Amino acid sequence: MNMNSVLRVFKSKRYSSPALRQFSMSSTRYDNHSCKFLVIGGGTAGCAISSKISNSYGSDGVIVLEPNNLHYYQPLFTLIGAGIKKLDSSHKEMKSVLPKKAKWIKDSVAVFEPEANKVTSNEGHTINYEYMIISTGLQLNFNAIPGLEEALNDDDSKVCSIYSPKYVTKTWTSMKDLNGGNLIFTYPNSPVKCPGAPQKIMYLAEDYFRNIAKNRNDVNITYNSSLGVIFGVKKYADALWKIVKKRDINVNLRRNLIEVKPDTSEAVFQNLDNLDEKFTVKYDLLHVTPPMGPSKALLNAKSVTNASGFVEVNKSTMQHVKFPNIFALGDCTDSPNSKTAAAAAAQSCVVEKNLKSLLNKKSLDAVYDGYASCPLVTSRNRCVLAEFDYSLNPMETFPFNQAKERLSMYIMKKDAMPLLYWNVMTKGYWNGPEIMRKIFNPFKFN
Structure with missing residues (x-):
């Protein structure tokens, strides 16, 4: 039976159940796709930046390449390991977290071809892009x-x-x-x-x-x-x-x-x-x-990465040092910041602004200062909230000494931050606590 005969069988009334229709659609391989913005990775950084871009540029312009069905809020894993939270509370379906205006291809990148502005996926899809944002995290x-x-x-x-x-x-x-x-x-x-x-x-x-x-x-x-x-x-x-x-x-x-x-x-x-x-x-x-370390695809992408497999970016603008239409953020870059979700939030704002500047043929003026945050939980009711920049200087948000163990910081870590993550950050609306810092510390940080 040739392929046309197979397709006629699947289209017939006898074999038109929803399950079989879904099978026939999902079995398509070696598709060619084109987009204005291609986001590689749907983790914390990828979800934040794809939401921001989708919010700004509407439907049909963004493709997200991400292989996993579940999206995890990984900062909860510490509390799960200590019996304070349940594993079910740390994840949601990927399709509910990625922006609805973006197209999700459930696959991962196999080959980067930045000279040709395209990538090939592990299932054989080719995706052509105008701009690419790499956010594949750490393996x-x-x-x-x-x-x-x-x-x-x-x-x-x-x-x-x-x-x-x-x-x-x-x-x-x-x-x-x-x-x-x-x-x-x-x-x-x-x-x-x-x-x-x-x-x-x-x-x-x-x-x-x-x-x-x-x-x-x-x-x-x-x-x-x-x-x-x-x-x-x-x-x-x-x-x-x-x-x-x-x-x-x-x-x-x-x-x-x-x-x-x-x-x-x-x-x-x-x-x-x-x-x-x-x-x-x-x-x-x-x-x-x-x-x-970096993903296998990045380790093989010598023109995009350094010798260790991390994407080479300007640490201030997050733009690739060689390909101006490529940006990267999150744990996969060679930016010398601490690899945290808070860093990804701050970087996503910089990438979004600099992408807009690039599109409008303006200079890239948005600057990432290396901000990262690490809520160091020290007990079941205390936490030290560490915040700092590239130079490892404290960048504290609150008007008190954050090196002291505090109940308030523990409650923020355990209860407030997950809500912020799911309802604000993954939707592209959280850029880090810079505004709060300026309100609480107007003279120190303005």
């Missing part, structure tokens, strides 16, 4: 550490991670089952999205054992970080050192996890200042923050 590389995936997929291994929806609930289960012993938290030798999260889950675990399980004296808690500091901004680092000392948490810097041995419940670490020095430590519970 979790659990397989980069020998033994880690095996341990994570073994319910009895006591190895967990809040960084994936697949493993985040195991963190809470493992925590509840721990009666005592060595509890180890790691920070990898790679870029990390939400770099405060490895500490947040540690503080929440310590709080659980101290105030809920009441067995804190039976648990030895260690934080092994590849970094040379506990936090990049000195003001907040000073506050965190006081917290870990007060709560009897061991901190080892420049120590990187290189192997997990689930059969013997052992973790192998390497001293990054002396690579020949390795440590094998027994664990009763191991929380791993996996190494992260």
Whole structure:
């Protein structure tokens, strides 16, 4: 039977059920698409910028290339891992989050061809664009550490991670089952999205054992970080050192996890200042923050990225350094800011304004100053709200010392920020707290 005969069968009355009609439509491959704006990625950054562009330029001009059915608000994963929130509260259907005026192609990019203003998807679609915005985020590389995936997929291994929806609930289960012993938290030798999260889950675990399980004296808690500091901004680092000392948490810097041995419940670490020095430590519970990096497509897109696979942009304008019709934002860029949702919000405003300037043949005057925010949850009722810029100088919104643990900041993190995310940021209306900062601190920041 040839293809025309097949199509006639599917169009016949006998085979016209909705399910079969949907199948016949979705099975089309190797389509050619054209658009004014192509957004690669429908995560936090991609959703924010595609909504902004759709709001400004109307229907039929924006295509979003995104493979996932669910959109996660990942900052909730820390609270889910500590049993404070449920996984179901962290996600929505992708189709309900992406802008309705944009066309969603449920696929991912395979090949970038910036010289020809087109990309090819993994399913073989070709998309031609006038302007492209790359926002593919970071890929979790659990397989980069020998033994880690095996341990994570073994319910009895006591190895967990809040960084994936697949493993985040195991963190809470493992925590509840721990009666005592060595509890180890790691920070990898790679870029990390939400770099405060490895500490947040540690503080929440310590709080659980101290105030809920009441067995804190039976648990030895260690934080092994590849970094040379506990936090990049000195003001907040000073506050965190006081917290870990007060709560009897061991901190080892420049120590990187290189192997997990689930059969013997052992973790192998390497001293990054002396690579020949390795440590094998027994664990009763191991929380791993996996190494992260760009997507495979970006790693292969040499004309768009730097040697590490991150999109090369002007850190002020977020425009590509080589292709003026390409912008990027979020975790996939080589912009030296902390990789947080707050950074993506601020960048989305800059990208939108500079796109408009480019379209109107004007200079790109909107500037991203490196703003990022990290609500460092330190217990089930306290949070340190870190805000800072490229130079790691504090950029605090509120008229009080945000390095102090506060209940108000915890409530904002737990309850207000998710509402802001779903109802304002993903719809393209949130550019960060700059206006609030100017109101609260008119002389310092104006």
